[in-house]
Structures are given as structure tokens and as C-alpha cells.
Amino acid sequence: MIVKSTPRSYSSPARAAAADETRARILVAARTLLGDGKGLPPFSLDNVAKQAGVTRLTVYNQFESKRGLLEAVFDDVAEEGGLTELPAVFAEPDIDVALRRFVSVFCRFWSGHGSAGPLMPKFGALAKLDPETAASLRLRTERRRQSLTVLVKRLLPDAPKPSAELVDVLFALTGFEMFEALSARNRSAAAVEVLVQELVAQTVARYRGGK
Amino acid sequence: MIVKSTPRSYSSPARAAAADETRARILVAARTLLGDGKGLPPFSLDNVAKQAGVTRLTVYNQFESKRGLLEAVFDDVAEEGGLTELPAVFAEPDIDVALRRFVSVFCRFWSGHGSAGPLMPKFGALAKLDPETAASLRLRTERRRQSLTVLVKRLLPDAPKPSAELVDVLFALTGFEMFEALSARNRSAAAVEVLVQELVAQTVARYRGGK
DNA sequence: ATATTGGATATACATACTGTATACTCAACT
């Protein structure tokens, strides 16, 4: 008795490599169109595909949907955006230094990501308009709040009460929206970081000093 | 010699009144769909028209385009949102009181506008995705920066240098994004206002105290 | 009373975007 056709499955080297490369090209294209380039076409799967030299259906093959592409872009950006330094920040013994470095890491993160200017503005707007995308973005940004919770616990070991409040304030001060608002008048990313550092420092002092 | 047909133009009472009423109905519908109601359909001209009991083309008649509708919504909201108190705030002789009232006015403004919850989140997202809408929204929010410039001038009469910097920081602290970020964990609008007031107060103290 | 006007409607059309379905091409692997 002969089994007719056992579907033989693959695990191919070159095939996968090529696929990864087109996937990477699509991500680059998406990041380009999410930037604030002036002559660039608006962000749509069609335009992303064209920019990547690929069919729109290939985008669907790789990323399932527009939402999937956006999530992948965010993760891609996060990976190479300096957020990998965070473990080192947490290892920092001096809590004040750790907090300063934390602020620094995120200011550089918000300030842009290589290619075509900061992409967070458009990205955030697109995310807000789709509830599910908003939810998955929230999952990712809440990690920052978790990190701040840990730092605040080290900062106020004998917590009175409102340490959650301090966490929320620091979360707001280190968020992208604050960074963007302070970037008015062509203020450089470094100058914005100085302002954020001062706001954070004074706030921490207020909560630590008994208030 | 008789002039054939002078196009007789109107200035009609009842017609205009009826038109104003449908216009108002459309605005209400738009605000409803911009809110965060859960069972509501998404914001689109078609859904706005349906909600208003009107044809989509009537929306175009009244507001030219989606952008026009959004701008009209913002102006409508601004008019009845307490921003009319601002002149009184400026008339306030005590500058510290004036600044506190300024913060209070905007916190209440951001917190919601009658109908169906706060509409600024969706509104801001939609505005950011269309450059022209973004520009017209910026025109409107820059008034807040102008106001703050005036207040800061009164606050630091013998201005050293960085008063523009203080304006930008206060602008960021009193913006919608800050309000939204601090509204985490179901914090009430009043509680958020307290936090903003403290941030503003400490920042002003820092710039006034020499530093 | 009759003609006109202006707001609103009905219907149709052009364009663009997301998402799905089916059949096909071609290089990589067994």
C-alpha cells in the first residue's frame, strides 16, 4: 500500500534570504513614505509597493495588512533606534544618571530614524485612526511606562503615595508628543533634550523633596 | 429701452435660517462621530450626512470639502468651549493668577466639548494626515502661543534672553497632547489640571528665579 | 398669480485605497 503524495515541505536557504531582502526593501520604502518628504507620494500600500519596486500583493504576502506593515515598521525602527541601550541604562548604579540617560535615549529615538526625517507624526496619526493599530502601539509604548515605574521605585524607595502620579508625569514628559511640541521654531533635537532634562529634573526634585 | 433681465438677487430671511439650521445639524453630527462613542460609525462624509439626516451633497454645499467641515467643527467647538473667557484672563491684573486661569481654561477646553466625549484625538489625527488641514489647525493653535508670549512678557519684564524658550515650554505643557498623556489611568480632567498647574508653576519659578 | 431663486435632493461618474481571489511565472530545492 503506497501513500500517494506526502507533501514534501521545504526549508530553503536562498529562497528565504531573497524574501527577507524584499521584506527589508518594503520596510525602507514604508519608512520613506512615512517621513515628511515634500515631493513624496502619500503613504498607501500602492505607493509603498511602487517605491519598493514590488507588487502591492507582495506587501500583503509579507505583512498581512496595512496594520501589519505599520507594526513591522515600528518594531524595525525601535530595534535600530537606540532602544537597545535601555538594558545598560537600567544597569546604571546611580539612579539620577540612569534617569538622565533614559531621557536621552528617548529624545534621540523620537528625533528621527535615519532616512527621511521623523516618521512618528504620520505614524501616530495613522495609528490613532484605527483602534486595533492604536492598541498595538499602546502595547509598545506602555513598555516605556513600565520602565519608568521601575526607575521611580528606585528613586523613591520609601514611597509616600503618589509615585504612580510621578510615573505618569515622567511618561508624558518623555513621550513623543512632548518632544514634538518642544521642537517648534526649528529647535534642534539636542536643545529639546536639554529642555526635557530640565523638566524631568525639576519634577523629580519636587516629588523627592517631599513636595 | 428696457434692460432684459437683471438677475434679481435675494437676501432671504427664512431660507437662510433653514440653511443655518441644517448647517448646525451637520456640525452636531460631525462632532458626534468625531467623539469616541463605541457603537458609532467611523467619521466619513457619508456617515456624517446620514447622522444629520441629510444628503452627502448637502454637506458639500455647506462646507466645500472634508477639510472645510473639519475647520468649521474646530471653530464651532472653540467658540463655545470656554475660549471666550480668554479676554477676561488677560484683563486679570495679577499675572500669576492670570497664568493659572489660562491653564484652567485650556484644560477644560481639551477635556471635552459637550456631546460625545473629547473629539480632539480623532480630530488631531485627521488633521495631521492632510498637510493643508494641518496648516489651518496650526494657525488656530498658534494663537495660544501668541497669548503665552504676551503673558510671559508680563511675567519677565526685564527679560534676560530665553523668554521665547519659556513660551515654548509653556506652550507644550498647555497643549492637548500633554493633557491627553496625563489623562492616563482614567485620571479626571480636574486632576490633570492640578498636574499641569504644578508643572507650569515650577517651570515659571525656574525661569523667574534667575537660573 | 406667476416667474425666479436658492437650498436640498437624485443619480451618475471618476478616482483612489484596502482587501480578497484565481491563475500564472520562474528560480530554488528534492
Next chain:
DNA sequence: AGTTGAGTATACAGTATGTATATCCAATAT
């Protein structure tokens, strides 16, 4: 030599914005 899998070609459905044309009807003007 045959199969697999990433990518393509083409088509279709549903929704969105925006434009064009003809029509309805009550509020006005003569």
C-alpha cells in the same frame, strides 16, 4: 524531472472623496 514558494498579473468587491447634471420645492420678487 517534478514540486514548492515567492512574486506577478488580473480581476473584483467595498468604501471613500470629490465632481457634474438635472430636478424638486418652498421662499421670495415682480
